[in-house]
Amino acid sequence: VDGGVFAAVDIGASSGRVILGRISTDGGPARATLDVVHRFPNAVVQSDGGLRWDFDALFAEVLTGLAAAGKAAAERGDTITSIGIDTWAVDYGLVTKGGELTAQPYSYRDERSRAAVAGVHGKLDPARLYGTTGLQFLQFNTLYQLATEPDLDGLQALLIPDLIAFMLTGQRRTEATNASTTGLFDAVAGEWASELFGPLGLPKDLFPPLIQPGETLGTLLPGIAERTGLPQDTKVVAVGSHDTASAVAAVPAEQENFAYISSGTWSLVGLELHHPVLTEASRAANFTNERGVDGTTRYLRNVGGLWLLSECQRTWADEGYRPAIGELLDAAAALPPGGPRINPDDPAFIAPDNMPDRIRAAARNTGAVLPAEPAAVVRCILDSLAAGYARTIADAERLAGVAVGVVHIVGGGSQNGLLCQLTAEATGKPVIAGPVEATALGNVLVQARAAGVATGGLPELRRIVGAGTSLRRYEPLGLISNAARN
Ligand code: ADP
Ligand code: LRH
Numbered sequence: 001v002d003g004g005v006f007a008a009v010d011i012g013a014s015s016g017r018v019i020l021g022r023i024s025t026d027g028g029p030a031r032a033t034l035d036v037v038h039r040f041p042n043a044v045v046q047s048d049g050g051l052r053w054d055f056d057a058l059f060a061e062v063l064t065g066l067a068a069a070g071k072a073a074a075e076r077g078d079t080i081t082s083i084g085i086d087t088w089a090v091d092y093g094l095v096t097k098g099g100e101l102t103a104q105p106y107s108y109r110d111e112r113s114r115a116a117v118a119g120v121h122g123k124l125d126p127a128r129l130y131g132t133t134g135l136q137f138l139q140f141n142t143l144y145q146l147a148t149e150p151d152l153d154g155l156q157a158l159l160i161p162d163l164i165a166f167m168l169t170g171q172r173r174t175e176a177t178n179a180s181t182t183g184l185f186d187a188v189a190g191e192w193a194s195e196l197f198g199p200l201g202l203p204k205d206l207f208p209p210l211i212q213p214g215e216t217l218g219t220l221l222p223g224i225a226e227r228t229g230l231p232q233d234t235k236v237v238a239v240g241s242h243d244t245a246s247a248v249a250a251v252p253a254e255q256e257n258f259a260y261i262s263s264g265t266w267s268l269v270g271l272e273l274h275h276p277v278l279t280e281a282s283r284a285a286n287f288t289n290e291r292g293v294d295g296t297t298r299y300l301r302n303v304g305g306l307w308l309l310s311e312c313q314r315t316w317a318d319e320g321y322r323p324a325i326g327e328l329l330d331a332a333a334a335l336p337p338g339g340p341r342i343n344p345d346d347p348a349f350i351a352p353d354n355m356p357d358r359i360r361a362a363a364r365n366t367g368a369v370l371p372a373e374p375a376a377v378v379r380c381i382l383d384s385l386a387a388g389y390a391r392t393i394a395d396a397e398r399l400a401g402v403a404v405g406v407v408h409i410v411g412g413g414s415q416n417g418l419l420c421q422l423t424a425e426a427t428g429k430p431v432i433a434g435p436v437e438a439t440a441l442g443n444v445l446v447q448a449r450a451a452g453v454a455t456g457g458l459p460e461l462r463r464i465v466g467a468g469t470s471l472r473r474y475e476p477l478g479l480i481s482n483a484a485r486n
Contacts (some may be wrong), residue, residue: 003030003453005078007069008443009062009164011087012243013265014310014412016040016058018065019437020072020080021444023453023464030454031468032444034437037072038065044107044352051110051352055093055101055163062164066228080230081451082216083168084239084443085161086246088265089181089290090142092157094149095166105160108140109351116147123199127283132196134187134276134289135180136301139347143183146202157206161241168236169218173211175238177245180291182207187276187289187297211238213245213293214450239446240293244268244300246442249293249458250435251408252466259393259404260300261423262438263413265307267385269392270300271400272458282399293446294458299400303388304344306413308381311355316374323374325416331375332382333418339376340368341384386422393427407431410438417472424474431474441465 003023010017018038023030040061044051066083073080093105106112117139121129126137135141146157158166159178166172179185179192184200184207186193197204211217217236225232240246247262251272262268276289276297290298316322342362349358356377363370363380370380389407397403407429409420414433424431435441445454445461454460 002026004081004448004451005073006444006447006451007066007080007083008239008440008447009065009083009085010243010246010437010440010443011042011058011160012439013088013307014042016042016061017440018062018069019440019444020069021440021448023444023448029467030464032441032448032464033468034440034444035072037068040065044109048103050112051107052104053091053107053160055104055160059164059167063224063227066230070228070230080234082235082237082447084237084447085164086239086241086243086439086443087160087164089159089178089242089244090140090145092142092145092159093163094152094155095158095163097154097156099166099170101163102155105163106145108145111351112148113144114139116144120144120147120200124196127280129183129196130283131278132186132193133183134278135183136286136288138302140350141183142181143200146206147200152203152206155206156208158208159241162208165217165236168220168224170221171218172208173217173238174207174209175241176210176212177240177291177293178242179207179210181242185291187278187291190291190295213238213240213446216450237447237450239443242290243439245290245292245298246446247410247439248272248298249442249461250438250445250465251410252432252435252462252469252471253406253408254462254466255405257402257404259396259407259429261389261407261409261413263409263411263416263419264305265310266305267303267389267413268298268300269303269389269396270298271396271402271404273297273299273400273402277400279399285395285399287396287399293442296458299396301392301396302345303392304346304349304385306416308344308349308355308359308385309378311352312359312374312377312381315354315356321374328374328378329416329418332378335375335379337383339383340366340370340380341387342366342380344381344384344388382416382419382422385419386426389423390426393429405429409433410435412436420472420474424476425478428476430476432471433474434471435465435469438465
């Protein structure tokens with residue numbers, strides 16, 4: 001292939017995949033094509049006294065996927081130029097000096113960090129924390145999780161993608177976009193906020209030094225090359241290792257002023273800016289300033305996501321009801337607008353448990369009665385998400401002083417036509433849906449650029465995404481009344 005072949009390891013909270021990405025020009029504008037060579041489920045597991053990720057199993061899937069990627073490339077006479085890794089943010093594994101993982105990493109859905117918040121805020125005022133890090137308050141931000149660790153002496157914390165990269169290469173680094181979700185990263189300087197570690201009682205060298213997307217981390221360890229069949233000199237290149245950073249890099253925007261919703265387990269709703277917004281009003285609205293590819297600021301909020309729906313599906317499946325997602329959405333779409341709405345950001349929804357019951361209880365707290373039928377519950381979730389998106393985009397525009405003309409929805413949730421249409425209605429803006437695999441595309445494109453295939457900035461990468469994807473457009477048709485908005 002003319003533009004090179006790249007392997008993207010992309011693991012979300014609900015599933016992971018290893019993807020082979022090819023950049024081709026065929027004499028015309030560059031395009032990216034993706035082949036999913038390995039897909040595997042992911043979920044939190046209750047083990048060893050908490051909610052954790054089965055990291056050993058995930059890493060085994062990564063190796064299986066890389067072996068499959070190598071084979072798929074070889075079948076076409078290609079070799080993989082490099083590997084990039086992204087996963088969900090904030091979580092970490094603790095590794096000894098010798099490189100042993102001390103335990104399977106906790107999930108951010110484990111409740112233990114909630115009790116640590118007050119103690120952290122007693123040491124560092126939340127206003128001071130926000131002024132430095134620009135990070136939204138979420139009870140599971142890395143700094144609160146770290147406050148629950150009994151003993152960090154002699155250990156190093158590796159964020160999940162960095163842990164995978166370490167096990168592939170033996171090299172320890174913290175990728176910068178994901179570092180920005182720890183609560184220990186300076187949003188303006190783009191460096192570790194080293195002055196915060198002392199007051200929090202954290203060792204100064206708890207995290208390895210930063211690496212930027214596009215920089216080469218290293219090459220494969222001999223044992224990994226052997227297990228995957230890949231050449232030992234295959235490079236691992238840092239990408240936007242926070243999945244949301246890779247997804248935003250691949251939003252196929254054609255203009256500057258756009259809003260995005262990276263829609264999966266969470267909905268990450270906001271704007272791309274060139275500078276952080278660290279005002280008190282921004283803190284009050286709980287907007288985050290996470291670092292994007294090329295030093296951009298991802299100015300966004302975590303709005304509840306399709307976790308609300310997937311957890312309902314899990315509960316219904318346990319009860320023997322397992323409709324296809326399309327069937328559920330059709331039934332929900334047939335219901336009239338203006339039904340009950342809940343706050344999708346309620347911390348009561350974070351832990352895994354019976355979700356339909358929790359949604360009905362939340363509706364009851366607003367004085368509404370939500371029928372038990374799955375279609376009504378699904379419609380309530382989607383109406384509530386769409387309202388949350390509209391409110392968040394309006395807040396982001398106000399707080400950043402920007403007006404946007406279009407909303408891009410990327411990720412698994414971009415396939416949810418009802419949610420896309422409701423979002424167009426609630427925001428009063430056109431919605432452009434796709435690509436589904438934006439995260440993997442962002443991962444591949446940053447690697448491709450590092451290999452010299454593309455030379456420009458994010459607009460060029462976004463043109464490559466646009467050239468290779470068919471997008472769906474949803475217009476605000478006024479199907480719901482203005483009164484039902486927000
Ligand atoms: P994550 O990266 O957080 O694991 P994804 O981006 O893979 O999430 O998105 C997963 C979500 O996409 C699912 O929870 C589901 O609601 C939605 N989804 C997947 N396939 C479809 C589909 N065919 N139609 C509608 N929604 C879908
Ligand atoms: C989405 C995501 C999000 C984080 C959350 C923990 O997958 O990375 O950006 O806030 O997971």
